[in-house]
Amino acid sequence: MTRYIIRRILQAIPLLLAISIAVFALMQAIPGGPLAAYENNPHIMPEDLERLKEELGLNVPIHQQYLNWLGAILRGDWGTSLVTQRPALVEIGERLPNTLYLSIIAFILALAISIPIGIVSAVRQYSWFDHVMTTIAFMGHSIPVFWFGLILIIIFNVTIKNPSTGGPLLPGGGMYTIGEAFSLTDRLTHLILPASLLVIHNLSGHVRYMRAGMLDVLLQDYIRTAHAKGLKERAVIAKHALKNAVLPLVTIIGLEIPGLFNGALLTEIIFSWPGMGRLFFNSIERADYAIMMGVLMMSATLIIAFGLVTDIVYAFLDPRIRFD
Numbered sequence: 001m002t003r004y005i006i007r008r009i010l011q012a013i014p015l016l017l018a019i020s021i022a023v024f025a026l027m028q029a030i031p032g033g034p035l036a037a038y039e040n041n042p043h044i045m046p047e048d049l050e051r052l053k054e055e056l057g058l059n060v061p062i063h064q065q066y067l068n069w070l071g072a073i074l075r076g077d078w079g080t081s082l083v084t085q086r087p088a089l090v091e092i093g094e095r096l097p098n099t100l101y102l103s104i105i106a107f108i109l110a111l112a113i114s115i116p117i118g119i120v121s122a123v124r125q126y127s128w129f130d131h132v133m134t135t136i137a138f139m140g141h142s143i144p145v146f147w148f149g150l151i152l153i154i155i156f157n158v159t160i161k162n163p164s165t166g167g168p169l170l171p172g173g174g175m176y177t178i179g180e181a182f183s184l185t186d187r188l189t190h191l192i193l194p195a196s197l198l199v200i201h202n203l204s205g206h207v208r209y210m211r212a213g214m215l216d217v218l219l220q221d222y223i224r225t226a227h228a229k230g231l232k233e234r235a236v237i238a239k240h241a242l243k244n245a246v247l248p249l250v251t252i253i254g255l256e257i258p259g260l261f262n263g264a265l266l267t268e269i270i271f272s273w274p275g276m277g278r279l280f281f282n283s284i285e286r287a288d289y290a291i292m293m294g295v296l297m298m299s300a301t302l303i304i305a306f307g308l309v310t311d312i313v314y315a316f317l318d319p320r321i322r323f324d
């Protein structure tokens with residue numbers, strides 16, 4: 001396993017290098033360039049543009065620009081935001097905790113709900129519970145996130161009122177009430193709607209994968225042998241079936257975890273959540289290249305890293321899997 005991990009890390013280096021080239025090339029292909037916001041400004045003179053190009057290193061050949069950018073990234077210098085004039089790493093560092101706060105809570109809740117539902121649906125295949133949960137799962141996965149988010153706001157923020165205050169039952173946006181002192185209750189009430197949207201959306205796919213994995217395992221010979229030995233069904237499910245049935249879900253989780261750091265783009269926009277997804281969206285609108293490139297490279301690195309973690313978890317859950 002150690003040799004496999006070292007080999008995968010060494011393979012990740014040229015892969016990340018290729019991704020960095022692709023990201024840099026895509027940024028260069030965007031119309032306008034980093035100075036597009038200044039070109040039509042009547043207060044900006046041509047000599048000012050030339051000075052900005054020199055400060056940003058845009059007056060050198062494209063390959064030299066890439067090498068300068070790559071060297072700065074490796075030194076921990078992710079550039080400076082063209083909008084706020086603050087280091088990109090600081091901007092990302094301020095938004096990342098907000099995203100993790102929302103995403104991790106929603107992710108844990110989705111797993112805690114979907115795994116038991118998927119197990120029961122498989123064990124009681126074609127029962128009324130299975131039909132109801134399957135229908136809800138398909139609906140939750142099919143409904144567009146932006147539409148469902150707006151429906152939640154209309155119902156719980158606009159239509160239903162708080163009987164004690166007469167105001168909205170739940171906040172429709174933001175992470176906390178601006179101008180008020182820190183309150184755990186206030187933070188949790190702001191969390192309910194965006195977290196519920198993410199839970200419902202993630203839960204739908206997890207239930208389907210858990211159900212399919214469990215159905216496949218329950219038909220295996222070793223499960224019938226366990227039943228023939230007189231083991232109770234709960235023991236058979238927990239000790240023999242669950243570890244193998246969860247393997248397909250582990251794959252999905254390994255792909256989803258990097259997304260926890262990148263933020264839920266539509267959810268954060270709909271609920272005005274100050275996280276990574278909203279930061280990335282704003283950077284695209286404002287052509288803030290340093291933020292865009294920093295977020296994309298961070299995302300690529302996390303996807304590669306958690307791909308390795310997923311393989312290691314595979315080997316732990318299923319002893320038949322060997323990488324050496």
